[in-house]
Amino acid sequence: MSRQTEDIQRIAPRSGAHLRLQRGDILTVIDPDGQQVSDMIAYNRDDLAEYLSSGRSIDYASRMFLGKGDTLYSNRSNPMLTIIHDDVGRHDFTLTPCSIEMFRKLYPDEPPHRGCEGNLAAAIEHLGLSRDDVPIAFNIFMHVAVDGQTGEIAVRPPLSKAGDCIKFRADMDLEVALTACSAGQSNNFQYKPIDYFIERGETAPRQDEGG
Amino acid sequence: MSRQTEDIQRIAPRSGAHLRLQRGDILTVIDPDGQQVSDMIAYNRDDLAEYLSSGRSIDYASRMFLGKGDTLYSNRSNPMLTIIHDDVGRHDFTLTPCSIEMFRKLYPDEPPHRGCEGNLAAAIEHLGLSRDDVPIAFNIFMHVAVDGQTGEIAVRPPLSKAGDCIKFRADMDLEVALTACSAGQSNNFQYKPIDYFIERGETAPRQDEGG
Numbered sequence: 112m113s114r115q116t117e118d119i120q121r122i123a124p125r126s127g128a129h130l131r132l133q134r135g136d137i138l139t140v141i142d143p144d145g146q147q148v149s150d151m152i153a154y155n156r157d158d159l160a161e162y163l164s165s166g167r168s169i170d171y172a173s174r175m176f177l178g179k180g181d182t183l184y185s186n187r188s189n190p191m192l193t194i195i196h197d198d199v200g201r202h203d204f205t206l207t208p209c210s211i212e213m214f215r216k217l218y219p220d221e222p223p224h225r226g227c228e229g230n231l232a233a234a235i236e237h238l239g240l241s242r243d244d245v246p247i248a249f250n251i252f253m254h255v256a257v258d259g260q261t262g263e264i265a266v267r268p269p270l271s272k273a274g275d276c277i278k279f280r281a282d283m284d285l286e287v288a289l290t291a292c293s294a295g296q297s298n299n300f301q302y303k304p305i306d307y308f309i310e311r312g313e314t315a316p317r318q319d320e321g322g
Numbered sequence: 323m324s325r326q327t328e329d330i331q332r333i334a335p336r337s338g339a340h341l342r343l344q345r346g347d348i349l350t351v352i353d354p355d356g357q358q359v360s361d362m363i364a365y366n367r368d369d370l371a372e373y374l375s376s377g378r379s380i381d382y383a384s385r386m387f388l389g390k391g392d393t394l395y396s397n398r399s400n401p402m403l404t405i406i407h408d409d410v411g412r413h414d415f416t417l418t419p420c421s422i423e424m425f426r427k428l429y430p431d432e433p434p435h436r437g438c439e440g441n442l443a444a445a446i447e448h449l450g451l452s453r454d455d456v457p458i459a460f461n462i463f464m465h466v467a468v469d470g471q472t473g474e475i476a477v478r479p480p481l482s483k484a485g486d487c488i489k490f491r492a493d494m495d496l497e498v499a500l501t502a503c504s505a506g507q508s509n510n511f512q513y514k515p516i517d518y519f520i521e522r523g524e525t526a527p528r529q530d531e532g533g
Contacts, residue, residue, distance in 0.1 A: 165377075166418030166458040169475065171427065175416070176473030186454060188423035205386070205416060207377030212399035216382065243397060247377040247458070259470035262387030264380065 118309075122149070124302040125293040127230030129237070131156070132281035135312035137195070140251055140289065140305065145273040147303040148292035150208045150227040150248035152235075153183075153191050156284040159240060161185045163192075165204040165247040175257065177204060182282070183249055191285060192249075196278035199271045203253035205264075208245060209294040217296065227290040234288040251277055253297055268299035329520075333360070335513040336504040338441030340448075342367070343492035346523035348406070351462055351500065351516065356484040358514040359503035361419045361438040361459035363446075364394075364402050367495040370451060372396045374403075376415040376458040386468065388415060393493070394460055402496060403460075407489035410482045414464035416475075419456060420505040428507065438501040445499040462488055464508055479510035 119141075122128045132138060140149055155161035164186040171188075172181050179197040182190045209217075209226035225233075232242035252269040291305040292298045330352075333339045343349060351360055366372035375397040382399075383392050390408040393401045420428075420437035436444075443453035463480040502516040503509045 160452075160454040162454075164418060166416060167424075170417045170424065173475055174473045175468060175475060186418070186456075188421060188427070205377060206381045207375060207397070210399060213378075213381065216399070241371075243371040243373075245397075257386060257468060257470045257473070259468045262385045262468070264384055264386060 119306050120308060122289060122291040122305040122307070124291050124304055125224065125230070127227065127234040127288055127290040129234040130287050130289065130307070130309065132285040132287055132309065133312050134281050134283050136281045137310040138279045138281065138287070138307060139276050139310070140307045141274065141276040142252055142269070142271040143273060143306045144303045145271055145275070146269045146299045146301060147271065147305060148253040148269055148297045149251040149305040150231065150290045150292065151251055152231055152245060152248050152288050154235075154238070154240070154286045155185060155189075155191075156286050159238060159286065161187050161189070162244070162246050163249065165249070169204060175205065176201060177249075178202070190282035192279040193282055194277060195280050196276070198275040199252055199269070199277065201252075201254050201270050202277075203250040203255040204247065205255065206247065206250060206253070208248050208290070210242070214294070217294070224293050226293050230290045230293065231288045235286065238286055253292075266296045269297075330517050331519060333500060333502040333516040333518070335502050335515055336435065336441070338438065338445040338499055338501040340445040341498050341500065341518070341520065343496040343498055343520065344523050345492050345494050347492045348521040349490045349492065349498070349518060350487050350521070351490075351518045352485065352487040353463055353480070353482040354484060354517045355514045356482055356486070357480045357510045357512060358482065358516060359464040359480055359508045360462040360516040361442065361501045361503065362462055363442055363456060363459050363499050365446075365449070365451070365497045366396060366400075366402070367497050370449060370497065372398050372400070373455070373457050374460060376460070380415060386416065387412060388460075389413070401493035403490040404493055405488060406491050407487070409486040410463055410480070410488065412463075412465050412481050413488070414461040414466040415458065416466065417458065417461060417464075419459050419501070421453070425505070428505070435504050437504050441501045441504065442499045446497065449497055464503075477507045480508075
């Protein structure tokens with residue numbers, strides 16, 4: 112891979128970023144220091160009412176935990192992103208990004224942060240979208256333990272080690288927002304950055320070329 | 323309870339209904355024949371951009387499976403409905419309502435049905451909402467088994483017996499849509515009706531009266 116170091120973008124702790132993908136682009140999300148979470152949402156660039164859907168994706172995979180080879184679907188059942196590489200193998204797709212109200216409830220002793228929801232909403236505001244348009248995110252590296260009998264869940268430190276990454280192939284043209292997680296419970300109370308880079312379709316194999 | 327039999331409304335198999343609740347009303351949803359599912363969605367009547375959120379509700383309950391005493395929250399973290407009675411104790415809050423595309427994928431041998439998604443969309447169309455506004459539903463009586471280790475899920479026949487019911491107290495003024503499930507896998511391939519009735523706030527205790 113001929114990627115240059117300067118292509119890597121850094122998302123500062125407790126913040127978010129917007130990026131655009133064309134169909135066939137490869138997005139790599141890296142946990143540079145380990146045990147950090149990145150909430151990801153996506154919209155069809157041609158019709159922003161079509162968005163990433165946890166409920167569709169889990170139903171089609173017949174699995175709560177998605178990993179290498181799994182496709183993330185839109186609410187209209189179209190493939191949006193496919194996981195083509197995954198160092199970690201454990202992500203969450205059930206919980207909404209933390210919001211200012213969640214910070215008030217879950218961390219009553221702290222000044223409330225706008226959370227990943229607020230950071231995602233800020234990242235998509237220029238598209239004409241608001242926080243009501245932020246769906247359940249694909250919570251990269253987030254480790255939510257589930258008791259299959261009682262349904263109890265517990266947010267645990269991520270299994271990601273420093274330098275671990277996940278790679279997505281864009282299956283349509285997308286507007287994407289990503290965060291570096293703001294909620295202590297999700298990242299073992301060590302707020303860290305997230306890195307990402309994009310390999311453009313010029314170099315990445317295009318789906319319509321049989322890649 | 324002085325309820326009259328004629329107050330009970332019937333949702334025909336594979337169809338949906340719209341209803342309005344005022345804060346303090348009690349909605350009872352009944353499985354008259356057993357092993358049937360009803361997908362429920364809800365919107366704030368004063369601002370339809372505020373909707374029922376599985377991801378918030380699961381996060382606040384710290385449990386995938388919600389039951390008696392649990393509150394269903396909106397995307398803005400406001401209480402929408404509280405479960406005040408539950409004969410069954412097992413419902414799903416992770417999967418999107420079946421859509422026509424899901425029918426094509428999951429039941430390729432059948433003529434595709436518009437599914438609960440289509441029925442819900444039709445029930446809310448007069449409000450100016452569309453199928454893109456249908457969130458993950460609270461899937462009443464739906465039994466989704468979860469393997470906590472692998473994350474594998476399996477849709478099983480509902481645990482509801484004939485006449486079993488669940489009761490919700492409305493915590494805000496709501497537009498609600500309900501279905502009688504259309505997907506064979508969810509209702510043991512026996513398409514049945516769903517019944518419901520509403521006890522209005524005049525007779526039901528109001529939250530602001532300490533009820």
